[in-house]
Amino acid sequence: MLAATTRLTHPALTWRRNALELWGERGIDSRGLFYEQLDFNGRGDADSRRRMRVQARQLYVFARAESRGEAGAAEVVDRGFPAFQRFCAHQEAGWIHLLEADGSPADILRDTYDHAFVLFALAALARTASHGAQARALAQSTLGWLDEVLAHEAGGFHEGHPASLPRRSNPHMHLLEAMLAWYRVEGDRQFLDRANIIGGLFEKHFFDPAHDTLGEHFNDDWSVVAPPLGDSVEPGHHFEWCWLLVRLAEAGGADYREQAARLYRFALAHGLDAHGFAVDEIDRDGRPRRMSRRLWPQTELIKAHVAMGERDAAETSFRALADTYLATATPGLWIDQFDAAGHGVSPVVPASTLYHIDVAIDELTAGR
């Protein structure tokens, strides 16, 4: 049974403990592989294929919980980390994209976005007592392989190996997140340098100063692809980049806080619905496209509020999130998606909801 050993002063911490208890008990199978999803009664789906990125995200969450001293988390990590290495490692190098339910490889694509989450999880594992050395060694080989095989001659990284188009800003955003996490753990300048390089890509290619928007999809040479992909704006990504760019500057890296504020303001002005929830997609003129609203853009909204120093707004957004997205049947479950009319449309709870909520709660409660 997972139980908090710290005092729970913010309601968000109680909700996180509920989530950790549930996912720690029900969200991992006898082999140590995490389920993709639970149903609203908290039952895992043994027949689903398993995406590597979900395994990495769950490992991140439980490694962080172990470092905070939450009872039971270390056991989950002790089961999950060896299984991750056994099932997800590619036989040559890197990490495969997808597993069959029986654990055999279903897609051996090595995807850059996925690898960002491997590095992010390894940074959290590096802080644990028993897995630090192994996590450091794996991060070193993963980064080396990324540089060797996935680096693109026009800067940044290919989408994956084998390479595909369009290229996206999104994997680079999560690599920035991972490099900042490693810099926090090691204090080693190479990680800040890597984070700065991604910041440079943001400034040069991803940020559109004519619109104050973030580009999502690009050709090989970083030119923006044609609409509709080329002018798609995801408010959630505006908030997520805003948060990370502020953290980059605070870590002593390059300072893109002005652009971060412009992304934030654009998404606040055009990317929220009448209830203040972040919608899934608009265009670069601020016109609505997909007015559904997943959970993750809401967690990014909270992180961006915190990064911008808007504490009251962060608390208000978190309360609205809890009022609407917390599932009532089983404590610890969060609804993943509502349609434009406000009807819950996710029939199950994806495991990644735990990661999205966990990072937002860390930000909301830091220093409180």
Ligand SMILES: O=P(O)(O)OC[C@H]1O[C@@H](O)[C@@H](O)[C@@H](O)[C@@H]1O
């Ligand atoms: O669909 P899941 O796996 O929950 O991910 C949800 C979202 O996470 C965010 O951090 C971004 O990377 C998004 O591009 C992604 O769509």
